[in-house]
Amino acid sequence: KAGVTQTPRYLIKTRGQQVTLSCSPISGHRSVSWYQQTPGQGLQFLFEYFSETQRNKGNFPGRFSGRQFSNSRSEMNVSTLELGDSALYLCASSVAPANTEAFFGQGTRLTVV
Amino acid sequence: KQEVTQIPAALSVPEGENLVLNCSFTDSAIYNLQWFRQDPGKGLTSLLLIQSSQREQTSGRLNASLDKSSGRSTLYIAASQPGDSATYLCAVLDGQNFVFGPGTRLSVLP
Numbered sequence: 001k002a003g004v005t006q007t008p009r010y011l012i013k014t015r016g017q018q019v020t021l022s023c024s025p026i027s028g029h030r031s032v033s034w035y036q037q038t039p040g041q042g043l044q045f046l047f048e049y050f051s052e053t054q055r056n057k058g059n060f061p062g063r064f065s066g067r068q069f070s071n072s073r074s075e076m077n078v079s080t081l082e083l084g085d086s087a088l089y090l091c092a093s094s095v096a097p098a099n100t101e102a103f104f105g106q107g108t109r110l111t112v113v
Numbered sequence: 114k115q116e117v118t119q120i121p122a123a124l125s126v127p128e129g130e131n132l133v134l135n136c137s138f139t140d141s142a143i144y145n146l147q148w149f150r151q152d153p154g155k156g157l158t159s160l161l162l163i164q165s166s167q168r169e170q171t172s173g174r175l176n177a178s179l180d181k182s183s184g185r186s187t188l189y190i191a192a193s194q195p196g197d198s199a200t201y202l203c204a205v206l207d208g209q210n211f212v213f214g215p216g217t218r219l220s221v222l223p
Contacts, residue, residue: 006156033210043202043213056209090156098144098208104157 002027004093004105012111018079021108025072025093032074033102034066037088046089049074050097081112115140115207119214126193127222134188134217136203141181144206148177148188150199151216157202161188193221 034046045058049068149157
């Protein structure tokens with residue numbers, strides 16, 4: 001069965017622009033979480049969606065937002081990009097929010113110049 | 114606030130050795146603990162999931178244990194191979210989200 005699909009795999013954007021990343025979870029999974037990975041901070045939680053509702057949000061500025069559609073696909077948006085937003089953005093899907101195994105996608109590598 | 118640490122930060126061993134990676138967490142109120150591997154520039158591959166009520170899980174050459182009361186988990190890799198070279202991350206699910214450790218970078222030399 002297909003895994004978690006993230007698109008695009010690579011992005012280069014200019015400071016001040018905005019970007020939208022997409023995540024398609026495993027079929028039947030309704031929970032999607034987003035993480036940011038940087039060399040300095042490691043993996044940090046951005047937000048989690050379940051049944052189109054945001055359940056939790058990490059400690060990131062309001063420039064980071066997301067949503068989930070009725071087919072469980074999720075998007076995250078970053079507005080007014082800063083150099084420090086350069087990172088690998090990972091999406092994880094699971095059947096339900098807690099107590100179930102999480103599966104990650106290959107990530108989107110965002111470079112802000 | 115949950116904090117996760119991993120020891121050692123890096124490890125280099127010759128092929129065939131058995132090895133142990135350590136993970137510690139500060140708050141024992143967790144739902145589960147999951148071990149992942151990450152190859153350079155890639156996403157995370159799930160290795161083992163241990164529910165909070167379990168003590169250990171095994172998959173092939175991998176065995177993970179969990180001691181919630183002491184806030185520790187270990188990942189045991191038997192008969193290591195060069196293909197095991199990667200960064201190994203442990204993550205605890207504390208009901209809100211995964212909290213990740215910084216990882217152990219493993220190199221298995223042929």
